[in-house]
Amino acid sequence: MSIKDKLSEAYAPVVPSFIAQILKVATDPTIISFAGGLPNPMSFPVEDFKVSLNRIVDEYGPALFQYGNTAGLKAFREYLADKHSKETGIPFTYENVLIVTGSQQALDLIPRIFINKGDTIIVERPSYLGAFQAFDQYQPSYLTVDLNEDGLDLEQLEQVLSTSNAKFMYLIPSFQNPTGLTYSDENRVKVREILSRYDVFLVEDDPYGDLRYEGKKPENIGLGHLKNSCVLGTFSKVATPGARVGYVISEDKEFIHYLTMAKEASDLHSNILVQAMLLDYLKNNDQPAHVQKITELYKTQAHAMMDAMDEFFPDGVTFTHPQGGMFIWVTLPEGVSSIKLIDRALARKVMFVPGDPFYLGEHDTNKMRMNFTNADIPTIREGIKRLGEAIREEMAACGLE
């Protein structure tokens, strides 16, 4: 009998992820890909990591290669607790922090401890497809709240909270994936006030928060204000994604405790070597200066892409103007499907992620996610030019000129 006949209810309907398929196409070196969400490899401090690796092998010795604590390297958890204590004024300790194998692992563990089949999760509309992939495994129901230019639609938020018994809410308030949008300070305050009146746990994903090109970093909605919340942090965007080091921090130690038990059952603990490497790197280098270098690079790339879109995209196509992060969200004219654009784009050797997988059950959306961090400026211009032609052609096919 085939494996297919044995699959669990949760896995039987699963098909290879859309993004996995697109990324596969995008590995063709002759294609200009804006599809991935890859940091620019120029931003990896390779030589500094090498110095740290040598130093930690000498410093820790065999302990670096032995089994470790499920929650992660204590000194690293202390470092992270301290960082967030400074930001929030809350006296966090290492017991508020769990190290995970990239934020993706947190997205897998959180529904595991909360969700029975059919339980409700509230998400932004649109939201991160990798979160759907993780959550879907636990067969939840979803409710969505529209994401606008300045943040969540507050009326909808109040409505879904008052009419559901949601277990948790998943938000990406800064440089959101896929839209690049950031909640305004005012919107954050109002979202916080509404959440404080309901018994729902807030999961605030913040992978891009430090990649801010302009303006001031806003406060978290939850951490520092709502005990019933956590922040997911990661070093994938500001140091190295290949190391797969992320973390969960929450004022609620009981939450961290249960999440740690789920982590223990999942993989005992994350790799220690890279935790020690990152900690050593962070302590011995000017990380804020490094992040500033990355953001300057990305700012130039983002602006090059926006300028090229202004120049090459036909009238009627609009896009977000992010102040940080890695993505621009493009809106095609009403009725033009980005899924149908794929073949025309591929014919011109250029690729993007169509909007559909960021929505739940919506098809032929007129949205596209564009990543600008992993291509140089001439390539960005050339790719956007080609994509403009593809869009023009698709619009013509739809009877739009």
Added chain:
Amino acid sequence: MSIKDKLSEAYAPVVPSFIAQILKVATDPTIISFAGGLPNPMSFPVEDFKVSLNRIVDEYGPALFQYGNTAGLKAFREYLADKHSKETGIPFTYENVLIVTGSQQALDLIPRIFINKGDTIIVERPSYLGAFQAFDQYQPSYLTVDLNEDGLDLEQLEQVLSTSNAKFMYLIPSFQNPTGLTYSDENRVKVREILSRYDVFLVEDDPYGDLRYEGKKPENIGLGHLKNSCVLGTFSKVATPGARVGYVISEDKEFIHYLTMAKEASDLHSNILVQAMLLDYLKNNDQPAHVQKITELYKTQAHAMMDAMDEFFPDGVTFTHPQGGMFIWVTLPEGVSSIKLIDRALARKVMFVPGDPFYLGEHDTNKMRMNFTNADIPTIREGIKRLGEAIREEMAACGLE
């Protein structure tokens, strides 16, 4: 409201793992602990790893720190496919291999793709408690087959297979955890023959297979013979557990495909740095010679523990005589509970793992798991002497002299 009130059905009943609690006690440096399953840190090739780390940073450059493939580093998967091709004669390719964050992650992913609440998993009696921890999350039913000196009880095996519709069967045929027992060649052939007549997937966990002090390594039951099977391998016992590098290999590429999708939803991929480090280490060092050094060390320690048990344990206490691995399984006289022995052992500053957590719903068993790999010989003798006194005292309390 407390987190407790929100927990999923699968997590509401979970209590901190027995082993986590015991290991916590065992970190007290004044206690002689035979409780863990830690390799001897003397066995970690620290300097060789350092050489490899420097070499791979130079060789791979930034690619070492970028996102990678979910299934793992291709060259590493090819290396592992090749190793098992040589052992089995089956022409495996990298597509037969998935890299995981230690074997524990495989124990989490496999039930995820197979098990609906209530579906049956067949396990040895007793079996590895970390596997129960992982499997329990998916709320399966269990059926057990007794493990005897020469392997599985064949009559029971035929009986549970013929009367259940089990999704998979989990076995640790070499130097089993907790018993240290190894299935005989004859038992393996018979188990294979029985399994070939049923539609059940075989998960063969082999973390200790290379740690053989004497005799010849037996063939796998499944891999190389039954398509409907996989082997879980790990570098935790022969190189470094802290790196958390394990793998799953199966002739059934469809199985690997589904497992890879579950892995993607779990953590995108495992850390690349340590995969590259291990591959470089394996290619540039005499790994069989290194493993032989480890097994010589462990053999001495195992024999020291068995000799001390002969000398210090009271009559009526028996134990297994493993030819490899990391554990000895002790049987106290009928009616003497190893759980009740804990306080007496702790009073003498010595610790072990009682048998109960290796059984499903059996309490006050007269079994104990003893690890011998992480203590030097004088410490082993002293610890066994103290434990002998504790056992004598408990036996007296039970009216046995």
